[in-house]
Amino acid sequence: MRAAPSLLFPMIAGGLALGGAGALAGVLRTRAAAVSHELPAATRSVARPDQPTPVLVARGRQLFLHSCAHCHGNDARGDEGPDLHDLQVSDRRIASVITTGIKGEMPSFAKKHGAEEIAALVVYLRTLE
Amino acid sequence: MASLPWASLHGASTHFPVALTIAALGFDSGALFFWRTPFGARLRQAGAAAIAVSALGSIAAVVSGLLLTKGQVWGAGALGWHHRMVWPAFALIVSAAAWRVQAGEEASLRSHAAYVGVLFLASALVGAAGYFGGQMLHGLS
Numbered sequence: 001m002r003a004a005p006s007l008l009f010p011m012i013a014g015g016l017a018l019g020g021a022g023a024l025a026g027v028l029r030t031r032a033a034a035v036s037h038e039l040p041a042a043t044r045s046v047a048r049p050d051q052p053t054p055v056l057v058a059r060g061r062q063l064f065l066h067s068c069a070h071c072h073g074n075d076a077r078g079d080e081g082p083d084l085h086d087l088q089v090s091d092r093r094i095a096s097v098i099t100t101g102i103k104g105e106m107p108s109f110a111k112k113h114g115a116e117e118i119a120a121l122v123v124y125l126r127t128l129e
Numbered sequence: 130m131a132s133l134p135w136a137s138l139h140g141a142s143t144h145f146p147v148a149l150t151i152a153a154l155g156f157d158s159g160a161l162f163f164w165r166t167p168f169g170a171r172l173r174q175a176g177a178a179a180i181a182v183s184a185l186g187s188i189a190a191v192v193s194g195l196l197l198t199k200g201q202v203w204g205a206g207a208l209g210w211h212h213r214m215v216w217p218a219f220a221l222i223v224s225a226a227a228w229r230v231q232a233g234e235e236a237s238l239r240s241h242a243a244y245v246g247v248l249f250l251a252s253a254l255v256g257a258a259g260y261f262g263g264q265m266l267h268g269l270s
Binding site: 068 | 195197198199201202206208219220221223224227228264267
């Protein structure tokens with residue numbers, strides 16, 4: 001009967017691969033931080049008395065973190081996508097962009113989010129000043 | 130750095146290791162049924178070549194992904210789920226390739242069956258990573 005080949009070499013290879021990726025990630029994060037306009041984790045309050053319910057804002061933030069944060073940054077200060085604070089366009093325009101996307105720049109979210117969810121996203125984005 | 134099309138390069142480079150890992154799973158699964166035959170040996174050779182090239186390709190995929198996210202290794206939402214699947218898949222693919230290259234034709238049927246199990250897990254993880262990657266790209270659920 002043949003002996004099972006050692007698992008040591010594969011484990012070392014896998015560990016080195018992950019370690020190398022982690023090291024590269026660290027270098028890239030350091031470089032990106034030097035030129036990034038993204039602020040540290042959000043500390044602002046998202047609730048405002050003249051806005052719709054905190055529940056709706058929280059729902060919008062939850063949706064934002066799931067679908068938008070990987071391009072616009074967790075604090076919506078922009079990353080691959082633009083800064084979404086203090087948007088100078090109408091709610092309808094914001095909803096339209098989320099729904100239809102921007103050709104070559106941003107995908108459509110029409111199939112992923114219904115009207116109520118897009119409305120919650122718009123409410124959340126309006127809290128960002 | 131942002132001016133370079135990392136998103137396109139990442140998309141282009143990820144499909145090869147995904148396809149090759151699944152191909153290796155197919156070849157090496159088939160080899161289990163033809164273990165002592167010349168055909169089984171050829172299936173094992175094809176599987177070994179596929180997982181070795183997949184491991185090399187996965188390095189390019191990971192590097193382009195890290196450049197795309199500026200070094201972000203986790204993240205929120207779909208990106209977070211993409212990474213939860215990608216990192217174990219990457220480690221499993223590289224480890225599997227290292228084991229396969231090291232084992233050559235010396236592995237027992239039992240060891241090879243365990244290896245096929247690892248390939249199955251890696252294929253499932255890398256497929257799920259692709260699903261969440263597609264969610265980010267196309268916005269579909």
